[in-house]
Amino acid sequence: MTVTHERAPTTVSALAAATAPEEFGHLDEQSKREIRCALLTAVAVPGYQVPFASREMPVARGWGSGGLQVTLAAIGPEDTVKVIDQGDDAGVNAANLRRLIVQSTGAAQTTDPREASIIQTRHRIPEDPLMPDQILVLQVPVPEPLRAVEKDMRELRRMHAEADYSAIWVSLYEDLVRNGVITQSTGYPVLVGGRYVMATTPIPRWDVPKLHQAEFLSLFGAGREKRVYAVPPHTDVEPLAFEDVAFQVEHTEGASCILCGAADAYLVEVPARASWICSDTDWCQRRRTESNGAPDD
Numbered sequence: 001m002t003v004t005h006e007r008a009p010t011t012v013s014a015l016a017a018a019t020a021p022e023e024f025g026h027l028d029e030q031s032k033r034e035i036r037c038a039l040l041t042a043v044a045v046p047g048y049q050v051p052f053a054s055r056e057m058p059v060a061r062g063w064g065s066g067g068l069q070v071t072l073a074a075i076g077p078e079d080t081v082k083v084i085d086q087g088d089d090a091g092v093n094a095a096n097l098r099r100l101i102v103q104s105t106g107a108a109q110t111t112d113p114r115e116a117s118i119i120q121t122r123h124r125i126p127e128d129p130l131m132p133d134q135i136l137v138l139q140v141p142v143p144e145p146l147r148a149v150e151k152d153m154r155e156l157r158r159m160h161a162e163a164d165y166s167a168i169w170v171s172l173y174e175d176l177v178r179n180g181v182i183t184q185s186t187g188y189p190v191l192v193g194g195r196y197v198m199a200t201t202p203i204p205r206w207d208v209p210k211l212h213q214a215e216f217l218s219l220f221g222a223g224r225e226k227r228v229y230a231v232p233p234h235t236d237v238e239p240l241a242f243e244d245v246a247f248q249v250e251h252t253e254g255a256s257c258i259l260c261g262a263a264d265a266y267l268v269e270v271p272a273r274a275s276w277i278c279s280d281t282d283w284c285q286r287r288r289t290e291s292n293g294a295p296d297d
């Protein structure tokens with residue numbers, strides 16, 4: 001898929017100064033202003049969950065309505081958008097969201113993350129390194145990283161306010177003692193900027209290090225739970241790990257993609273064929289094109 005016009009720079013200051021025509025991008029101006037305001041607060045306080053008045057969207061809550069609102073508040077007519085679901089541009093959810101964004105804004109679309117100024121994603125970060133003028137928008141089902149250890153909202157607020165994260169450390173320790181390894185495979189909790197524990201949405205552990213000292217801005221939107229949060233560029237994002245038990249990403253010895261041969265990408269198992277393929281479909285496709293179909297390059 002090719003880009004139909006030039007990419008405009010998308011930065012934090014552009015977010016703050018963004019002015020779009022009336023009725024642009026499905027949301028009314030007041031809604032967009034409010035969401036941008038919440039996003040700027042989120043950028044100013046990395047990892048902190050900022051409440052916002054989540055709007056009714058033409059997708060069900062739980063199907064990317066939070067990410068969609070963030071994208072529609074941040075996007076301008078000069079932007080180029082890419083939408084993925086589990087690394088796949090052709091997923092039903094991704095295709096529907098992309099159509100809605102493109103039709104309501106006139107923004108260009110692409111599957112190539114190097115050409116996109118805004119990448120909305122469910123559960124993956126592209127394999128290609130993202131650049132300073134790119135925004136990653138993550139769809140978040142559960143924004144509260146401490147939900148598994150505490151249900152009371154007031155107590156959760158206190159724990160974040162006082163940086164009292166002992167309960168989550170205890171739960172990680174219990175997991176380790178019970179199972180010999182930390183079993184949490186997706187949405188691994190991280191400490192952002194040395195201050196707030198943050199949920200990494202259900203991205204795999206493979207993607208978590210990409211958030212640390214990243215070149216790009218990451219915006220997280222949870223529509224159902226009415227929260228946004230952010231990781232600005234060049235922010236420390238450290239997975240919670242014990243000094244003597246290192247954080248590890250997924251790796252299966254000997255596994256490689258049956259389509260492109262990659263062993264250095266996040267792979268998903270194809271049980272029916274007892275094999276593995278890249279989760280990032282565009283990356284995998286480009287590797288095959290560039291190597292002219294040869295599986296080992």
Ligand SMILES: [Zn+2]
Nearest residue numbers: 257260278284
């Ligand atoms: Zn591949």
